[in-house]
Amino acid sequence: MPNYGSSHMPESSSSSIHTSMIAPGVLGVKIIGRLDSLSTGSIWRETNLELDRTSPKQVIVDASEIEYCDGSGIGYLFELRRRLEKGGGELSIRGLHKEFQQLLDLFKPSEFEEPPEIKPESFGFFEKIGQSTGKICEEARALVEFVGETGTALLKALLNPKQVRWKDALLVAETAGVNALPVITLIGFLMGLIMAFQAAIPMRQFGAVIYVANLVGLSMVRELGPLMTAIVLAGRSGSAFAAELGTMKVNEEIDALVTMGLDPVKFLVVTRLLAAVIMTPLLTLFADLIGVLGGSIVLISLGYSLATYFRQIFSTVTYVDLLGGLFKSIVFGLLVAGIGCLRGLQTEIGASAVGESTTRAVVGGIVLIVAVDGIFSVVYYYLGI
Numbered sequence: 001m002p003n004y005g006s007s008h009m010p011e012s013s014s015s016s017i018h019t020s021m022i023a024p025g026v027l028g029v030k031i032i033g034r035l036d037s038l039s040t041g042s043i044w045r046e047t048n049l050e051l052d053r054t055s056p057k058q059v060i061v062d063a064s065e066i067e068y069c070d071g072s073g074i075g076y077l078f079e080l081r082r083r084l085e086k087g088g089g090e091l092s093i094r095g096l097h098k099e100f101q102q103l104l105d106l107f108k109p110s111e112f113e114e115p116p117e118i119k120p121e122s123f124g125f126f127e128k129i130g131q132s133t134g135k136i137c138e139e140a141r142a143l144v145e146f147v148g149e150t151g152t153a154l155l156k157a158l159l160n161p162k163q164v165r166w167k168d169a170l171l172v173a174e175t176a177g178v179n180a181l182p183v184i185t186l187i188g189f190l191m192g193l194i195m196a197f198q199a200a201i202p203m204r205q206f207g208a209v210i211y212v213a214n215l216v217g218l219s220m221v222r223e224l225g226p227l228m229t230a231i232v233l234a235g236r237s238g239s240a241f242a243a244e245l246g247t248m249k250v251n252e253e254i255d256a257l258v259t260m261g262l263d264p265v266k267f268l269v270v271t272r273l274l275a276a277v278i279m280t281p282l283l284t285l286f287a288d289l290i291g292v293l294g295g296s297i298v299l300i301s302l303g304y305s306l307a308t309y310f311r312q313i314f315s316t317v318t319y320v321d322l323l324g325g326l327f328k329s330i331v332f333g334l335l336v337a338g339i340g341c342l343r344g345l346q347t348e349i350g351a352s353a354v355g356e357s358t359t360r361a362v363v364g365g366i367v368l369i370v371a372v373d374g375i376f377s378v379v380y381y382y383l384g385i
Contacts, residue, residue: 015039019050027056032065035073044076057089064095074104103259146342153266169271176237177279188287192294216295217313225288226325230332234365238340242361245344246354269341280333281326324385328376339365
């Protein structure tokens, strides 16, 4: 520990600053006590005087004995770092308590610099390709990091269910799932009705109208039920997740959670993922049932009884078909909630930032759902399901 020579007591008796040249061009600064709004002004003045007198290339701050540090203290450390970096110097902070260090890390000097005058640049074809490739790589890296964080958080939640905020998860399940029943009912019924009408025309030419029931049952249970439910949730719930977290990000509420030592992924994302995983299969079952009922209207209008229609469906649709569709719906639910939360956490600062995050969440969610559904189709084909 260096021997700090000069000592200054600020106006507040609860803190003091000690400075000493510990090596040529290296100034040592030790702060003791509280670094708050009462003492920071005096400490900053003393530090400026010492910097003007010694002009060091490096400043080492011993912060191990700082008992308390509020926003003004963080501003002091931040401005000290920015002044040294502007003059080509370097600041090293040692022993700062973890909670104060986390608050300091939220601020980057580059964000407070005056932006240079940007001149429009014209990029060539290959430069644009390189920029697009770089953005894709950054998106992939962020996605992998998010998957790792959420996977770890979900595993901890499953191992310790008492740590999960189940009240919030149930509230999200109500808003994202139960409140989606009307639109799921409407779309499911119309999908079954339309599909049955479209299939009845060609089936009638071959005298096989009864097999419309097979088509409606298999299509709804294996494909259209999970897919339609996931797309509706992507446009309804995924966008809501992105908007909620994006608004919190713009209002710096997520930064406040980090400052208080709370993990945003565990505190905000896990509850939404669990709600989506629980509600998506239930909504898919409901959509399957409503779609089958919609198809029954067509068969009844063509002279077939309801018992005949359902007997035909039960002879075709198996538990494997049902479970395969439900498994897809679970994965779709994870995708919808995950991409919505990710885009919300990636929200930038600005008036249009939340809208952009919401749009990206909906588009990204639908694209991922369709892509993963194609993968499921190939896998199920080779598995013979």
